[in-house]
Amino acid sequence: MAPVPDAANAWVALALLGAFHGINPGMGWLFAVALGMQENRAAAVWRALLPLGVGHACAIALAITLAFAAGAVIPASTLKWPIAAFLVFLGIRRLLRHRHPRWGGMRIGPAGLTVWSFLVATAHGAGLMVLPIWLHMPAQADVHGSHMYVEADVSSGLSVTLVHGASYLLVTTVIAWIVFAKVGVGLLRRSWINLDVIWAGALIVTGGVTLLLR
Numbered sequence: 001m002a003p004v005p006d007a008a009n010a011w012v013a014l015a016l017l018g019a020f021h022g023i024n025p026g027m028g029w030l031f032a033v034a035l036g037m038q039e040n041r042a043a044a045v046w047r048a049l050l051p052l053g054v055g056h057a058c059a060i061a062l063a064i065t066l067a068f069a070a071g072a073v074i075p076a077s078t079l080k081w082p083i084a085a086f087l088v089f090l091g092i093r094r095l096l097r098h099r100h101p102r103w104g105g106m107r108i109g110p111a112g113l114t115v116w117s118f119l120v121a122t123a124h125g126a127g128l129m130v131l132p133i134w135l136h137m138p139a140q141a142d143v144h145g146s147h148m149y150v151e152a153d154v155s156s157g158l159s160v161t162l163v164h165g166a167s168y169l170l171v172t173t174v175i176a177w178i179v180f181a182k183v184g185v186g187l188l189r190r191s192w193i194n195l196d197v198i199w200a201g202a203l204i205v206t207g208g209v210t211l212l213l214r
Helices: 007-023 029-039 042-071 076-097 110-123 126-135 138-142 146-183 185-190 195-212
Strands: none
Touching (some): 007 146, 029 042, 029 146, 042 146, 076 126
16 A cells, blocks of 8 residues: 655645646636736736635535545545546546637626636636545544544645645735736737646646556
Protein backbone atom coordinates (compact mmCIF):
# COMPACT_ATOMS: atom_id res chain seq x y z
CA MET A 1 0.00 0.00 0.00
CA ALA A 2 1.41 3.37 -0.98
CA PRO A 3 2.28 5.76 1.85
CA VAL A 4 -0.17 8.52 2.61
CA PRO A 5 1.15 11.99 1.66
CA ASP A 6 2.28 13.93 4.71
CA ALA A 7 0.08 16.79 5.86
CA ALA A 8 2.45 19.58 4.80
CA ASN A 9 2.66 18.33 1.22
CA ALA A 10 -1.11 17.89 1.04
CA TRP A 11 -1.81 21.45 2.18
CA VAL A 12 0.78 22.87 -0.20
CA ALA A 13 -0.77 20.89 -3.04
CA LEU A 14 -4.22 22.24 -2.16
CA ALA A 15 -2.95 25.82 -2.08
CA LEU A 16 -1.16 25.41 -5.42
CA LEU A 17 -4.26 23.88 -6.96
CA GLY A 18 -6.30 26.83 -5.70
CA ALA A 19 -3.76 29.19 -7.27
CA PHE A 20 -3.97 27.26 -10.54
CA HIS A 21 -7.76 27.60 -10.50
CA GLY A 22 -7.38 31.32 -9.81
CA ILE A 23 -5.07 31.79 -12.81
CA ASN A 24 -7.67 30.41 -15.21
CA PRO A 25 -9.56 33.42 -16.67
CA GLY A 26 -12.64 31.29 -17.22
CA MET A 27 -12.91 30.69 -13.47
CA GLY A 28 -13.64 34.29 -12.54
CA TRP A 29 -11.01 37.01 -12.74
CA LEU A 30 -11.83 37.87 -16.35
CA PHE A 31 -15.48 38.30 -15.39
CA ALA A 32 -14.49 40.66 -12.58
CA VAL A 33 -12.28 42.69 -14.95
CA ALA A 34 -15.05 42.87 -17.55
CA LEU A 35 -17.48 44.18 -14.94
CA GLY A 36 -14.92 46.80 -13.90
CA MET A 37 -14.40 47.85 -17.52
CA GLN A 38 -18.13 47.99 -18.11
CA GLU A 39 -18.73 50.30 -15.14
CA ASN A 40 -15.36 52.01 -15.62
CA ARG A 41 -14.48 51.84 -11.93
CA ALA A 42 -12.35 49.66 -9.68
CA ALA A 43 -15.17 49.22 -7.15
CA ALA A 44 -16.96 46.90 -9.58
CA VAL A 45 -13.91 44.62 -9.67
CA TRP A 46 -13.64 44.47 -5.88
CA ARG A 47 -17.39 43.91 -5.54
CA ALA A 48 -17.23 40.86 -7.80
CA LEU A 49 -14.38 39.08 -6.02
CA LEU A 50 -16.10 37.83 -2.86
CA PRO A 51 -19.08 36.26 -4.71
CA LEU A 52 -16.60 34.58 -7.06
CA GLY A 53 -14.71 33.14 -4.09
CA VAL A 54 -17.87 31.98 -2.32
CA GLY A 55 -19.20 30.29 -5.44
CA HIS A 56 -15.90 28.51 -6.05
CA ALA A 57 -15.71 27.35 -2.42
CA CYS A 58 -19.28 26.02 -2.62
CA ALA A 59 -18.33 23.92 -5.64
CA ILE A 60 -15.40 22.44 -3.72
CA ALA A 61 -17.58 21.79 -0.67
CA LEU A 62 -20.25 20.08 -2.78
CA ALA A 63 -17.70 17.74 -4.37
CA ILE A 64 -16.29 16.81 -0.95
CA THR A 65 -19.78 16.30 0.49
CA LEU A 66 -20.78 13.98 -2.35
CA ALA A 67 -17.50 12.07 -2.05
CA PHE A 68 -18.04 11.73 1.71
CA ALA A 69 -21.57 10.38 1.15
CA ALA A 70 -20.35 7.95 -1.49
CA GLY A 71 -17.43 6.91 0.72
CA ALA A 72 -19.87 5.71 3.37
CA VAL A 73 -20.87 2.85 1.08
CA ILE A 74 -18.05 2.64 -1.47
CA PRO A 75 -14.41 1.86 -0.53
CA ALA A 76 -11.89 4.56 -1.45
CA SER A 77 -10.10 2.07 -3.71
CA THR A 78 -13.31 1.75 -5.74
CA LEU A 79 -14.40 5.38 -5.48
CA LYS A 80 -11.27 6.59 -7.25
CA TRP A 81 -12.26 4.90 -10.52
CA PRO A 82 -15.42 6.94 -11.28
CA ILE A 83 -13.66 10.12 -10.08
CA ALA A 84 -10.71 9.47 -12.39
CA ALA A 85 -12.97 8.55 -15.31
CA PHE A 86 -15.03 11.71 -14.94
CA LEU A 87 -11.93 13.89 -14.68
CA VAL A 88 -10.55 12.42 -17.91
CA PHE A 89 -13.97 12.81 -19.56
CA LEU A 90 -14.14 16.48 -18.59
CA GLY A 91 -10.60 17.04 -19.87
CA ILE A 92 -11.28 15.45 -23.25
CA ARG A 93 -14.60 17.32 -23.52
CA ARG A 94 -12.78 20.57 -22.74
CA LEU A 95 -10.23 19.90 -25.47
CA LEU A 96 -12.95 19.28 -28.03
CA ARG A 97 -15.30 22.10 -27.05
CA HIS A 98 -13.18 24.91 -25.56
CA ARG A 99 -14.51 28.44 -26.04
CA HIS A 100 -13.07 31.90 -25.48
CA PRO A 101 -14.78 34.32 -23.09
CA ARG A 102 -17.28 36.88 -24.39
CA TRP A 103 -17.47 40.52 -23.39
CA GLY A 104 -20.23 43.10 -23.13
CA GLY A 105 -23.79 43.53 -21.94
CA MET A 106 -23.46 41.90 -18.51
CA ARG A 107 -25.89 42.72 -15.73
CA ILE A 108 -25.48 40.51 -12.71
CA GLY A 109 -25.70 40.98 -8.93
CA PRO A 110 -23.73 39.31 -6.11
CA ALA A 111 -26.15 36.36 -5.82
CA GLY A 112 -26.11 35.72 -9.55
CA LEU A 113 -22.33 36.01 -9.67
CA THR A 114 -22.02 33.50 -6.81
CA VAL A 115 -24.25 31.03 -8.65
CA TRP A 116 -22.31 31.63 -11.88
CA SER A 117 -18.98 30.96 -10.13
CA PHE A 118 -20.38 27.80 -8.52
CA LEU A 119 -21.71 26.45 -11.82
CA VAL A 120 -18.54 27.27 -13.74
CA ALA A 121 -16.28 25.68 -11.11
CA THR A 122 -18.52 22.61 -11.03
CA ALA A 123 -18.62 22.33 -14.83
CA HIS A 124 -14.84 22.72 -14.99
CA GLY A 125 -14.36 19.87 -12.52
CA ALA A 126 -12.64 22.08 -9.95
CA GLY A 127 -14.07 20.12 -7.02
CA LEU A 128 -13.14 16.79 -8.58
CA MET A 129 -9.54 17.94 -8.90
CA VAL A 130 -9.42 18.50 -5.14
CA LEU A 131 -10.81 15.06 -4.24
CA PRO A 132 -7.66 12.97 -4.87
CA ILE A 133 -5.75 15.15 -2.39
CA TRP A 134 -8.55 15.17 0.18
CA LEU A 135 -9.18 11.41 -0.02
CA HIS A 136 -5.52 10.66 0.70
CA MET A 137 -4.81 13.17 3.42
CA PRO A 138 -3.51 11.78 6.74
CA ALA A 139 -6.76 12.80 8.50
CA GLN A 140 -8.67 10.52 6.14
CA ALA A 141 -6.33 7.58 6.47
CA ASP A 142 -5.66 7.56 10.21
CA VAL A 143 -9.21 7.66 11.63
CA HIS A 144 -11.36 4.52 11.41
CA GLY A 145 -14.00 4.74 14.17
CA SER A 146 -17.38 5.64 12.63
CA HIS A 147 -18.19 8.67 14.83
CA MET A 148 -14.61 9.90 14.88
CA TYR A 149 -14.37 9.28 11.14
CA VAL A 150 -17.35 11.51 10.43
CA GLU A 151 -15.92 14.29 12.62
CA ALA A 152 -12.53 13.97 10.92
CA ASP A 153 -14.11 14.08 7.48
CA VAL A 154 -16.21 17.16 8.24
CA SER A 155 -13.26 18.96 9.83
CA SER A 156 -10.82 18.11 7.03
CA GLY A 157 -13.45 18.93 4.40
CA LEU A 158 -14.00 22.39 5.83
CA SER A 159 -10.25 22.99 6.15
CA VAL A 160 -9.62 21.84 2.58
CA THR A 161 -12.37 24.12 1.29
CA LEU A 162 -11.02 27.12 3.21
CA VAL A 163 -7.37 26.64 2.21
CA HIS A 164 -8.15 25.97 -1.42
CA GLY A 165 -10.76 28.75 -1.61
CA ALA A 166 -8.47 31.30 0.04
CA SER A 167 -5.64 30.50 -2.40
CA TYR A 168 -8.03 30.77 -5.34
CA LEU A 169 -9.43 34.09 -4.15
CA LEU A 170 -5.99 35.57 -3.47
CA VAL A 171 -4.68 34.74 -6.94
CA THR A 172 -7.94 35.81 -8.62
CA THR A 173 -7.81 39.14 -6.78
CA VAL A 174 -4.19 39.86 -7.69
CA ILE A 175 -4.63 39.00 -11.37
CA ALA A 176 -7.95 40.87 -11.68
CA TRP A 177 -6.44 44.02 -10.21
CA ILE A 178 -3.28 43.87 -12.33
CA VAL A 179 -5.26 43.33 -15.53
CA PHE A 180 -7.79 46.05 -14.71
CA ALA A 181 -5.36 48.65 -13.43
CA LYS A 182 -2.26 47.98 -15.51
CA VAL A 183 -2.90 45.74 -18.52
CA GLY A 184 -6.46 46.13 -19.79
CA VAL A 185 -8.70 43.68 -21.60
CA GLY A 186 -7.52 45.00 -24.99
CA LEU A 187 -4.11 43.37 -24.56
CA LEU A 188 -5.77 40.07 -23.67
CA ARG A 189 -7.76 40.20 -26.89
CA ARG A 190 -4.57 40.68 -28.92
CA SER A 191 -2.37 38.15 -27.12
CA TRP A 192 -4.65 35.50 -25.66
CA ILE A 193 -3.09 32.45 -24.02
CA ASN A 194 -5.36 29.44 -24.49
CA LEU A 195 -5.54 28.25 -20.89
CA ASP A 196 -8.48 26.00 -21.83
CA VAL A 197 -5.98 23.54 -23.28
CA ILE A 198 -3.82 23.72 -20.15
CA TRP A 199 -6.89 23.23 -17.98
CA ALA A 200 -8.03 20.23 -20.04
CA GLY A 201 -4.57 18.70 -19.74
CA ALA A 202 -4.61 19.25 -15.97
CA LEU A 203 -7.96 17.45 -15.69
CA ILE A 204 -6.67 14.47 -17.66
CA VAL A 205 -3.40 14.31 -15.71
CA THR A 206 -5.27 14.56 -12.39
CA GLY A 207 -7.49 11.68 -13.47
CA GLY A 208 -4.43 9.58 -14.25
CA VAL A 209 -2.76 10.44 -10.95
CA THR A 210 -5.97 9.52 -9.11
CA LEU A 211 -5.72 5.96 -10.44
CA LEU A 212 -2.14 5.69 -9.16
CA LEU A 213 -3.15 6.56 -5.58
CA ARG A 214 -3.83 3.58 -3.33
